[in-house]
Amino acid sequence: MSDVTLYGFPLSTYVRTIHMALHEKGVAFEHLHHAPNTSEMLAVNPTGKVPAFSHGDFTLYETLAIANYIDEAFDGPALKPSDVKQRGIMNQWISYINAYVFPTMIHDLVLFRVEIKPLNQAVLDAAIPTTKDQLSLLDATLAKSEYLAGDTASLADYFLYPIIAFLGMVPEGSLIADYPGVSAWKARMEEKDCVKESAPSM
Ligand SMILES: N[C@@H](CCC(=O)N[C@@H](CS)C(=O)NCC(=O)O)C(=O)O
Numbered sequence: 001m002s003d004v005t006l007y008g009f010p011l012s013t014y015v016r017t018i019h020m021a022l023h024e025k026g027v028a029f030e031h032l033h034h035a036p037n038t039s040e041m042l043a044v045n046p047t048g049k050v051p052a053f054s055h056g057d058f059t060l061y062e063t064l065a066i067a068n069y070i071d072e073a074f075d076g077p078a079l080k081p082s083d084v085k086q087r088g089i090m091n092q093w094i095s096y097i098n099a100y101v102f103p104t105m106i107h108d109l110v111l112f113r114v115e116i117k118p119l120n121q122a123v124l125d126a127a128i129p130t131t132k133d134q135l136s137l138l139d140a141t142l143a144k145s146e147y148l149a150g151d152t153a154s155l156a157d158y159f160l161y162p163i164i165a166f167l168g169m170v171p172e173g174s175l176i177a178d179y180p181g182v183s184a185w186k187a188r189m190e191e192k193d194c195v196k197e198s199a200p201s202m
Helices: 013-025 039-044 063-073 084-113 121-142 155-167 171-178 180-189 193-198
Strands: 004-007 030-032 052-055 058-061
Touching: 004 013, 004 039, 013 063, 013 155, 013 193, 039 052, 052 063, 058 063, 063 155, 084 121, 084 155, 084 171, 121 171, 121 180, 155 171, 155 180, 155 193, 171 180
Parallel strands: 004 030
Antiparallel strands: 004 052, 052 058
8 A cells, every 4th residue: 555645636637747747756656536625635735726645644735846745755757857957947837837827728718618617708718819829838849849848758748738638628629739839749748658547537
C-alpha cells in the first residue's frame, strides 16, 4: 500500500496535472475521487478545491506546491529543466496558465459547454477571442520548441495539457487546428503514457 494519496475527482484539470506528474516520476499512489467542497475534501484542503495530496502524514494543497514537492521528494526523471533560464520560462508559463488560460478556457468556456455552469452567452462569447489570443501566444513558442520550456516536457506542459484536452472536446476546440504549434504539441503529449493513463472516463 502506497503512503502517497491524491485527493480529487479525475475530471479536474488540476487533479490530472498531479496524476501526470506522479506517473512521470513513477510514484505509486492511491487516488480518492472526492468532489470539491465535500467534507472529505475540506478535511485535506481548507479551500475545498481539488486537488490535495498527502505523503505519509504530510498534507499539501495548491497544485503548483504539490507538483514541486513531487518533483523534489521522489526519484525519477526531473519535471523541471536544469537550466535556470528554461526553469524561469517554465515558471512564467505556469503562472500564465493559472492566471489566464484556466480562467478563460475552463471557467468561461468549457464549463458552460459541458453544462457544469448555466450558460452565460456573453461570457462565453467574450472568451472566444481571448482563447484565440492565448492559443496564439502559446503557438509562438510551440511552433519553435517541442515543449513550453525546451525539448523536454516540464511541469508547464502538465499544467497546460489537461486544459487543452478539455477545450478539444467542446465545439470551440476546432480552433486548436488553426494553431499548428499547439496542435503538434497536443499530439506529442498524447503519445505519453502519463497522458493516456490519466485520461478521465467521460
Ligand atoms: N489554486 C488551486 C485551483 C484548484 C481548482 O480551481 N480546482 C478546481 C477544479 S479544476 C475546483 O476545485 N473547483 C471547484 C470550486 O472552485 O469550487 C490549485 O492550484 O490547486
